[in-house]
Amino acid sequence: MEVIIGSLYDVFSLNNIIFMILGVTLGIIFGALPGLTATMGVAVLLPITFGMEPTTGILFLLSVYCGGIYGASIPAILIKTPGSPASAATIVDGAELVKKGKAGEALRATVFASAIAGFISALILMFVAPQLAKFALKFGPTEYFAIALFGLTMIAKVSAESVLKGVFMGFLGMFVAAVGMDPVSGVPRFTFGNVNLLGGLALVPVLVGLFAITEIFIQSQTAHVISKPKQTKILDKPESIWKLFKYWKTIIKSTFIGTFIGMIPGTGAPLASFLSYNESRRSSKNKKEYGKGSMEGIVASEAGNNGVTGATLVPLLTLGIPGDTVTAILLGALLIQGLNPGPQLFTEHADVMYGIMIGLLVINIIMFIQGRVASRLFAKVTSIPMNVLIPILITLCFVGSYAVNNTIFDVKVMIIFGLIGFVMTKLNYPLIPMLLGIVLGPIAEPNLRKALINSNGDWSVFLTQPISLVFVVLSLLTIFMPLIKQFILRIRGKKAAS
Amino acid sequence: MLIVFSLLVSVLLLAGCGNESKDSGASSEEEAVDFSKKPIKLIVPWSAGGITDVTARLLAEEAVNHLPEGAEVVVENRPGGTGTIGAAEVANAEADGFTLLISPLVPVTESPSIRQTPYEYDDFDPVLQVLSTPTAFAVGTSNDIATYEDFVQYAKDNPGEFKYATGGVGTLDHIVMEAIALKENIDIKHVPYEGAAPIINDILGGHIDGGHLQIPGLLPYVEEGDVRIAWNSGSEGFAYMPKDTPTLEGKLDLPEMDAKTSIVGPKGIPEETLNIIVDAFKKTMDSEKFKEKMENANLEPAFAGPEELGETIETRYQTSKKIIEESGIAE
Numbered sequence: 001m002e003v004i005i006g007s008l009y010d011v012f013s014l015n016n017i018i019f020m021i022l023g024v025t026l027g028i029i030f031g032a033l034p035g036l037t038a039t040m041g042v043a044v045l046l047p048i049t050f051g052m053e054p055t056t057g058i059l060f061l062l063s064v065y066c067g068g069i070y071g072a073s074i075p076a077i078l079i080k081t082p083g084s085p086a087s088a089a090t091i092v093d094g095a096e097l098v099k100k101g102k103a104g105e106a107l108r109a110t111v112f113a114s115a116i117a118g119f120i121s122a123l124i125l126m127f128v129a130p131q132l133a134k135f136a137l138k139f140g141p142t143e144y145f146a147i148a149l150f151g152l153t154m155i156a157k158v159s160a161e162s163v164l165k166g167v168f169m170g171f172l173g174m175f176v177a178a179v180g181m182d183p184v185s186g187v188p189r190f191t192f193g194n195v196n197l198l199g200g201l202a203l204v205p206v207l208v209g210l211f212a213i214t215e216i217f218i219q220s221q222t223a224h225v226i227s228k229p230k231q232t233k234i235l236d237k238p239e240s241i242w243k244l245f246k247y248w249k250t251i252i253k254s255t256f257i258g259t260f261i262g263m264i265p266g267t268g269a270p271l272a273s274f275l276s277y278n279e280s281r282r283s284s285k286n287k288k289e290y291g292k293g294s295m296e297g298i299v300a301s302e303a304g305n306n307g308v309t310g311a312t313l314v315p316l317l318t319l320g321i322p323g324d325t326v327t328a329i330l331l332g333a334l335l336i337q338g339l340n341p342g343p344q345l346f347t348e349h350a351d352v353m354y355g356i357m358i359g360l361l362v363i364n365i366i367m368f369i370q371g372r373v374a375s376r377l378f379a380k381v382t383s384i385p386m387n388v389l390i391p392i393l394i395t396l397c398f399v400g401s402y403a404v405n406n407t408i409f410d411v412k413v414m415i416i417f418g419l420i421g422f423v424m425t426k427l428n429y430p431l432i433p434m435l436l437g438i439v440l441g442p443i444a445e446p447n448l449r450k451a452l453i454n455s456n457g458d459w460s461v462f463l464t465q466p467i468s469l470v471f472v473v474l475s476l477l478t479i480f481m482p483l484i485k486q487f488i489l490r491i492r493g494k495k496a497a498s
Numbered sequence: 499m500l501i502v503f504s505l506l507v508s509v510l511l512l513a514g515c516g517n518e519s520k521d522s523g524a525s526s527e528e529e530a531v532d533f534s535k536k537p538i539k540l541i542v543p544w545s546a547g548g549i550t551d552v553t554a555r556l557l558a559e560e561a562v563n564h565l566p567e568g569a570e571v572v573v574e575n576r577p578g579g580t581g582t583i584g585a586a587e588v589a590n591a592e593a594d595g596f597t598l599l600i601s602p603l604v605p606v607t608e609s610p611s612i613r614q615t616p617y618e619y620d621d622f623d624p625v626l627q628v629l630s631t632p633t634a635f636a637v638g639t640s641n642d643i644a645t646y647e648d649f650v651q652y653a654k655d656n657p658g659e660f661k662y663a664t665g666g667v668g669t670l671d672h673i674v675m676e677a678i679a680l681k682e683n684i685d686i687k688h689v690p691y692e693g694a695a696p697i698i699n700d701i702l703g704g705h706i707d708g709g710h711l712q713i714p715g716l717l718p719y720v721e722e723g724d725v726r727i728a729w730n731s732g733s734e735g736f737a738y739m740p741k742d743t744p745t746l747e748g749k750l751d752l753p754e755m756d757a758k759t760s761i762v763g764p765k766g767i768p769e770e771t772l773n774i775i776v777d778a779f780k781k782t783m784d785s786e787k788f789k790e791k792m793e794n795a796n797l798e799p800a801f802a803g804p805e806e807l808g809e810t811i812e813t814r815y816q817t818s819k820k821i822i823e824e825s826g827i828a829e
Contacts, residue, residue, distance in 0.1 A: 043546040043575070047555055140705025181579055184690055186613060186667030188579075195586045195616050199578015265699055320718055321699045325545065328695070332547030336556070338794030342718020406574055446692075453689050454661055454706065 007354035010055055011362060019052070019060040020359065024366050027067020028374055034075055034212040034393065035400015035414075037084035037204060038068025039325045046329055054337040055355040061333055062356070063363045065326050066309050069269060070114040070367055073302045074374070077106050078381050079393070081212040085203060086269035086308075088435050089158075089277040089301035091211065096293030104379040109295055110302040111371030112244045115364045117255040117303035121310030122360035124259050125317075130346075132311070133318035136263045141450035142461050144266060146471035148444035151271050153478040154278050155433040160291065166433040169424070173437020174444075176201060183446035184453075196409040205401040205414040206438060210431050212397050213418025216390055218425065223386040250280045250296050251303045258307020263314040265323030269305040270439045276304025310360055317345055317353060531595065531771045534568025538775075539597045540761070543584025543605055545577045548693070549714070550759055552795060553628060554600045557779065560788045564781040566774065580666045581605030582615055589617035593766035595775055598625060602757045604669050607814040611822045612668030619815045622762040626776050627802035627810065628783065629759035632732030632739065633671055635662075636716050636725050637708040638701050646729050646749055649708075653684035660686045663697040663709040667827065671710035673818050674731045674755050676825040681750055688827075701725055712757050713739060714796040732756035738796050753813050760807055776803060 010016070023045075030041030041064045049057030072083030077094030090110070097106040124132070139147075152170065159166020179190045180200025191197035254276035261272035280300035281290045290297050313330075315321045320341030322328040334341050339349050346353050381389070401414040421431055455461040462468050542554045551573070558571040565571070576584035585605035591597035599606075599622070610619050635649070643649050653660050664671035667690050679686055689706060691697045697709040698716070702724055710731070717738055719725035730743045733754050746752070761779065763772075782788055783799045792799050802810070822828050 046546065047559070047573075050555070050559065137699065137703035140700055140703055142705075181613075183692075184667075186580065186690065188613065193614075195579070195583055199583050266696065315699070319699070319702065321695045322547070325547075328545060329547035331695075332552045335549075335552050335795040336791060338791070340718060340794075340796055343722045343724070344718055405576055407576075450689050450691075453687055456658070 003350045004354050004358075007055075007351050007358055010351065010355050011059070011359045015053075016056050016059055016359065017362075019056055020063045020363050020366055021370070023060045023063025024067035024363060024370050027064035027069075028071035028074075028367075028370065030064065031068035031071025031083045032074040032378070033396050033400060034079075034081045034083055035204060035208045035397050036403065038065050038072070038086075039084075039329070040204075040403065041065075041068050042326050042329050046333055049333055050336055054334075054339055054349075054352050055359065057333055057337060058330065058352070058356050059359040059363065061330055062309075062360055063366070065330075066118055066306065066360075066363050066367055067370075069305050069309060070111065070118075070302070070371060072305075073110045073114065073298070074107065074378050077110065077298065078103060078378065079212075079389070080215045081393075082207070085207055085435070085439060086273055086305040087301070088207075088211070088270060088432060089273045089304075090298045092291050092432070093294045093297040093301075096291075097295065097298070098382055100293055102293070102295075103382050104375065106295065106298060107375035107379055108372065109244055109247070109299050111368060111375055112241065113247065113251050113254070113299040113303040114306040115368035115371065116251050117258060117306040118309050118364035118367065119361060120252070120255045121259050121262065121307045122357060122364060123310075125310040125313055125360065126357045129314045129318050132263045132314045136265065136315055137319075138467060139264050141447040141454060142465050143467045143471070144264075144447035145444055145451055146462055146465075146468035146475075147264070147267065147271075148440045148447065150471045150475045150478070151274065151440045152436060152444065153475045154274055155436055156479060157278050157281065158274075158430065158432045158436070160430045161428070165429045169429050169431065169434040170437040173434035173439075174441035175437075176206065176434075177438050177441030178445070183442075184449045196407065200442075201413055202404050202410055203438065204404045205410040206417050207435065208397050208401050209414040209417025209419075210421040210434065212393065213414060214421030214425055214431070216393055216397075217418065217422040219386050220390060223390055247296060247299045250300050253279060253283075254300045254303035255307040258304045259311040261304075262308035262311030262323070265315050265321055266443065268312075268324045268439075269308045270435075271443075272308045273301040273305040274436065276307075277301040313356070313360075316341065317356070319343060320345065531566070531768075531774060533566045533774075536596055537570035537572045538565075538595070540571055540573050541584045541588055541597065541599050542573060542575050543577060543581035543599065543601050544575065546575050549629075549631075549712070549795075549797065550601055551575060553759060553792070553797065556788055556791050557600070557628065557782055560785055561778055561782040563785075564778040566778075569778075580609060580668065582609050582613070585609070585622075586616045588762070589621045589764055591764050593623070593764040593768075595763060595767045595771040598761050598763045598775075600628070600759065600761045602670070602759050603811060603814055606762060607811055608668045608670065608673060608818045608822070611815070611819040612828050619811065621765050622811075623765050623767045623772065624804045624807035624811055625761040625763055625767075625772065626779055626804065627758050627760040627807045628779075628799060629797055630733070630756045630800035630802075631759070631797070632713045632730050632734075632736050632756050633674065633710060634713045634716060634730045634732075634743070635675075635708060635710050635728045636701060636720075637728055638704055639724060639726050640704060641707065641726070643708070643728055644726060645744065646746065649728055650678075650682045650684060653682070653686050657685040658687065661689050661707050662686060663689050663691045663700065663706045663711075665693050665697070665711065666690045668822070670755060670757055670818075671731075672827070673821050674752070675710050676827060677750060677752055677821045680821065680825055698725070717796060737798060753817055758807075758810055758814075760802075760810075762807075762811075772804065 030036045042061050072087035073090050076082040076087040076090040080091050080095040082088045155166050155170040257276045258272040261267050277300050315323050316327045322331045401410045404410050540554050542551050544550050554573045558573050561571050582605050588599040609615050637643050694711050694715045700706040730745045733756050783801050
């Protein structure tokens with residue numbers, strides 16, 4: 001208890017508060033610019049923390065991370081371009097809401113959802129981290145494959161009109177993810193002797209191409225028509241925060257999904273946001289609204305991805321195992337600060353650990369306040385004429401894609417995927433299933449193969465391991481539920497007739 | 499008027515001459531090295547946050563104080579292809595000392611024998627060795643294997659049953675395990691992972707029987723009694739190493755198999771430039787600040803100059819090549 005009080009003093013030092021505020025701001029900027037991601041922000045700002053106190057340094061990086069995950073929702077809503085993969089589930093409904101003139105409302109709802117989800121996730125980290133970490137260890141290759149499989153079944157739900165087209169795009173996405181070195185044998189696949197392809201296609205340029213560049217192409221078609229900026233309801237008056245509490249069920253559920261996904265190493269925010277979106281749609285009374293501007297949908301997606309933020313620290317702080325790129329960089333920060341990550345972190349550096357956890361709560365409060373202000377500013381983006389906005393966006397896309405690995409190669413990748421996205425959109429092939437394939441393929445494939453090596457080629461492991469069995473059954477239910485429902489209805493119909 | 503004009507001309511001429519002589523004087527010096535003309539790029543062929551990345555950033559931060567005035571060092575991450583992408587970039591860069599690779603030697607000494615790389619192991623100039631880290635074989639404590647002999651016996655009794663993880667095909671860890679499999683004639687299965695963290699996770703969770711990896715990351719789990727180190731495949735004398743850890747000495751016909759994090763550059767760096775760089779980085783490694791930070795991270799700097807590093811690269815290449823060919827793990 002003394003340690004906690006000591007950490008409280010520590011967290012609320014002026015220095016820490018200033019760096020948290022600064023971190024959140026930088027994070028929101030990194031997140032909001034297409035092509036720059038939360039991960040990149042944390043990586044770029046890592047060296048700055050070398051000279052800071054451990055608590056200050058880690059809290060600064062965490063502020064960037066949380067701000068970044070939230071910030072990505074801003075362009076996802078306003079310009080139909082996710083700031084990072086974690087907000088991809090937000091774009092469809094976000095764009096529709098903007099069309100309805102609800103940009104401001106949508107932005108405020110996501111700030112609210114993100115901050116609440118981040119706050120709860122931090123509380124969970126504080127109170128049940130050790131127990132969660134033990135549970136997370138039960139996830140091995142077999143379980144990862146099952147969960148990725150479950151994620152892939154969502155293709156059926158996000159395919160809009162044609163499931164067949166969606167499945168095709170899903171496969172295309174997994175094919176894109178297969179480029180590079182074979183994860184098991186190390187043999188280069190589809191690299192055509194190009195060294196740049198050995199590591200596979202980087203996610204950010206592909207994503208920026210598919211979504212941002214595609215959207216820019218589509219908007220460019222009509223950009224020469226000078227339209228009067230839609231001034232109407234964009235700057236709608238902020239309604240009371242209390243009104244947003246009507247989404248509490250969705251937010252809580254999505255937070256728990258995010259926390260669950262977050263604590264399992266190697267999965268991450270994009271999966272969490274898709275699963276949350278899907279679950280909220282499944283349980284919603286207004287299913288038809290989803291995809292056509294559902295406030296509940298974007299709230300679910302954004303609460304889901306911020307729910308990851310606290311939980312992703314569970315394996316890092318309790319076991320010293322980073323679950324994703326951001327936590328891997330945080331691990332580096334801990335190393336530099338002389339805090340050797342591992343099971344002893346809590347016993348040896350309890351003050352810093354509690355500082356981090358309390359700080360994470362504060363970060364989410366700061367994020368909420370900043371987000372409220374930012375959403376008022378950002379909502380004005382929709383009133384910028386397209387012929388001004390497009391050149392700015394293109395520049396940002398180029399810079400962002402280049403910045404991933406400092407290579408022009410990634411810029412070319414971005415342009416090519418922009419063309420693919422444009423053509424596919426014209427042919428009415430949905431892009432989100434492709435993204436699911438790209439994100440989940442690299443989780444599904446290596447884990448499937450590792451699991452099969454471990455089982456000596458026996459496929460039944462996926463059914464004999466309990467956690468894996470649950471996800472396989474869930475996947476099958478997702479796929480066959482519509483058929484089963486129809487079947488039940490028909491039987492009932494027959495009974496009623498007889 | 500004329501006088502004024504001629505004065506002006508002569509002044510201008512003088513000024514011109516002055517500039518010229520200054521220029522020529524400077525350029526003869528600059529031909530050696532002008533470290534202020536652009537930053538030195540230290541390429542890390544792995545993601546940010548790992549041991550190599552942390553080491554590179556600490557080096558870069560401190561090296562500026564020991565390099566000639568105006569020099570800058572920037573760290574760039576170029577991950578992918580088990581380090582091959584970053585290594586290829588350095589191999590193809592201009593050999594002026596401004597593009598250097600910092601990495602464990604795997605992409606240089608093992609990758610060319612494992613897969614097609616756009617470079618050969620001798621396309622690099624050794625610069626200096628920064629770290630020497632022992633690698634170890636670790637198993638979960640639910641397992642009965644405690645020694646090398648236990649492991650060999652278990653593998654002989656259960657052919658094809660034992661699965662071990664490493665950080666990828668053709669890594670130093672993989673080579674050591676293959677060498678053991680060849681020597682003892684046992685059938686064990688290799689499962690490549692993306693790095694140390696997921697391996698430790700799966701050992702703790704009981705999803706994999708064992709793993710071969712660098713020691714510093716393992717130590718916290720050994721202390722907690724969650725992981726057991728069966729043997730150390732590298733050298734002794736690592737300060738944090740549990741004292742009674744056996745090595746493979748006498749059991750295996752291999753040279754020292756420590757992971758050597760080193761800096762190399764493209765072939766043909768002018769000797770003078772090379773000397774300045776080696777000297778500056780040596781001073782950096784000797785600085786208290788760097789030592790302290792490395793110690794905090796459970797890492798021990800181990801300097802070796804270009805010649806010694808060159809020998810290490812040659813031995814490692816030849817040894818690994820032989821094992822790779824005999825075990826048939828190449829593509």
